[in-house]
Amino acid sequence: MRTIEGFALNAVWEEIVDVKNETSTSQSEMTGAESLLLGLKRNGIDYIFANAGTDFPPIIEAFVSLSEDVVPEPITVPHETASVAMAHGYYLVTGEPQATMVHVNVGLANSVMGVINAASDNIPVVVLSGRTPITESGRRGARVTPIQYGQEMYDQSSMVSDVTKFHYEMRYPEQGDLLAGRATTLAMSEPRGPVYVSLPREPLMETVPASAARPASPQAVSSRAYPDPEAIRIAADWLSDARAPLVICQRSSPDGSAAREILQLAEEFAIPVVEPFTVRNVMPSAHPMFLGYDVKAPLAEADVVIVVDSAIPWMESLHHPGEGTRVIHLGPDPQFQRMPIRGFRSDLSILGDPAAGVAALAEAMRPLLRDVAERRNLIAGRSRQRLERAASLAVAGCEDPMTAEWMSHCLSEAMDERAVVFSELGIVPDMMKVTGPNRIFNNPHSGGLGWGLPAALGAQLADRDRLCIACVGDGSYMFSNPVACHQIAEALQLPVLTIVKNNGIWNAVRRSVVRSYPEGAAVKANRMPLVSLEPAPDYTNIAAASRAYTERVEHGQDLPAALERAIDVIRREKRQAMLELKIAVSDDR
Missing domain, CATH: 3.40.50.970 (Thiamin diphosphate (ThDP)-binding fold, Pyr/PP domains)
Structure with a gap:
């Protein structure tokens, strides 16, 4: 969400509307497709990874009609699963959401697996698909091929509704810009995740009424959540009193801020870190407080565990904390609400941005800091042994x-x-x-x-x-x-x-x-x-x-x-x- 560029593109939008309104033909008025593309660009979408179909003519026409610098760049992707995964990978290294567009229900079916992956990893992807024309005749965009009968569904959104934060079908041409902003804002607000908009041909091809030809009001992404100070105080007391505290994590934020705070906490308080089932690495491989990727032994020894934004910190059927171990979960969605069954122990669940939460925890622990030199040396020794074993195993x-x-x-x-x-x-x-x-x-x-x-x-x-x-x-x-x-x-x-x-x-x-x-x-x-x-x-x-x-x-x-x-x-x-x-x-x- 780039606010400064957004304001600049507002001016571009108004200029486009003025030029189109000076002409006398409806062909030169802004279409729903143009409204959508302008809205996506205004909301920080630079690329649309697309696999086109017969529902795309208004989108393709809009790309050519509008200047390249005010719309996302279209990227031709010859298979839908690749389109969602490309947006996924782009976000992981930039922190910036992108969009995909696929062909009606059959294209959406091919992309569903990618949407499931994005939902699992809290990746904000704006998923767009065509939708079979609603009307048989009498409107621009009405049905013209037999497949437009065979591809209609009662509820196309149901294919992804269970794994998206938001799903909606565009109904009027003036909704293009509004839906682009709404979808992107929700995708980027925590907990992040994919969103879906279905696009029938009629509203894409119809023109925006002059009375509605203005950019939608900006919608800011929700600010990051800061943790409850009382919950942080309790967690700090538990960790400071712990004989064998442990941090469990399995993904870093794209900007690395959560990893930096975890690293600082581990170094300052000699708390070991383990990354079971890692999806985005957090710790430097050779850091003396890093115990690797196997949670079994560290978890068995721990008396206080803090689980940072980790959906699956251990496997209950194989190993779990001891009866007297206290477990703290910290993250933007510490309950991972989209998982129907998730029974990991939690004695304290703290809602908050991972970086802000870990930083607040370190601040609360500093006045309570005790001598941790013995623990530091013990963990560092185990870390060295792990690296030596790994090197030997690799060479063999x-x-x-x-x-x-x-x-x-x-x-x-x-x-x-x-x-x-x-x-x-x-x-x-x-x-x-x-x-x-x-x-x-x-x-x-x-x-x-x-x-x-x-x-x-x-x-x-x-x-x-x-x-x-x-x-x-x-x-x-x-x-x-x-x-x-x-x-x-x-x-x-x-x-x-x-x-x-x-x-x-x-x-x-x-x-x-x-x-x-x-x-x-x-x-x-x-x-x-x-x-x-x-x-x-x-x-x-x-x-x-x-x-x-x-x-x-x-x-x-x-x-x-x-x-x-x-x-x-x-x-x-x-x-x-x-x-x-x-x-x-x-x-x-």
Whole structure:
């Protein structure tokens, strides 16, 4: 939400209206589609990732009729799941929401998985779709093809209403600007998330009445919530008295503010941090107060736990806090209300912005600070041991086929200070060495596969000079519609690095069977049903079809040089690159 630019675009809007009203034909009056595009730009939307259909003529006409600098830039995306994931990835590295637009109910159906992912990760995406014309004749935009009968639904919004913060169908042309502002404001207000607007052709093609041809009133995004001082006082008392306090977190804010406050709290008060089921890394990998990504042992020892904006801090069926352990949840939605079943213990739930809440907690704890030197040394020692074990495990995996641990180590060594990796059943975070937050993005807990590669493309669009890596399993790569994704990379000149982890199997499914039935018939069978991806296609040829630089790597010792060659192509030629790696099947990852 860029207020200054918004005021500037108000003037542009008024100028456009004045020019159109000076003409005598209705064709030159502002349409609902033009109102919508102007409103989106006024509210900070710079891109519309779109997969067009027969409902798009008024949108396409509006793009051409209006100046490029007053409307979002249209980006052609040849598959809908990629369009939502690109907006998702763009937000993760910028903190700025973007929009997608798809074709009526069939396009929306393809994009639903991406909307579910965005909802799970609180990503503000403005999802737009056409809607079959309502009228059969007599109005501009009425039905003209047979599919406009077959594609009508009683309630198209129901496809996404359960996972969006807001859903509405545009009814009049003058609502375009208002709906753009309303949708974007709600998406960006905490807890953030996707919103949806359905767009019938009639209001898009109809003209805005002269009496309504003015920009909608600005709607500011809600200010961040500050925590209840009394709740903070109680939490500070608990943590200060604790013998073994613990911070659990699993995502940083895009601007890194929450991570900075967590880091400060950990350093100042010698409180260990663990990131179970991380989706956006928070801590520097080698920080002495960081105990990694396995919550089991730290949780078992803790007597006070503060869970910072974490939907799934542990798995109740596997491990949970001790009976006497106090648990504090802090976040913009500490109850995670959109989750029907969520039974994690909470002795104190504090509503507040994570950065502001942790900062307030540190301020309240300073007068209570006690000698924590012994605890600091103990945690730092455990942190060093974790790093040593990880290094040893990584090196042991330099084989043919290589392990995911060795692959993750090599990838980490190849990344510079600004590089980001989008991992979808790909990297092993414990093997990575990153120096700050928002360098490792894992697929959301919703589990909608096909997210990693297009999300990396969205991040690359936001910063063409940053090394953006998609590290995905072979099954996840198939789900990403790779032909579409590599075409997007070439068309937009996005030099993303794609790494396909080829183990020839749905290993997550296989592991689940092994863990559920360790002595079962499926484990003992020569060939487990429904998990094989053999015979594997030549994944490098898929990328090569869009002129990507490609290599296949089988032995771990060859990976560092292959990464160096691929990144050199990216840097020098500004061209996408793809490595297919032969990876060992593992019971752990």
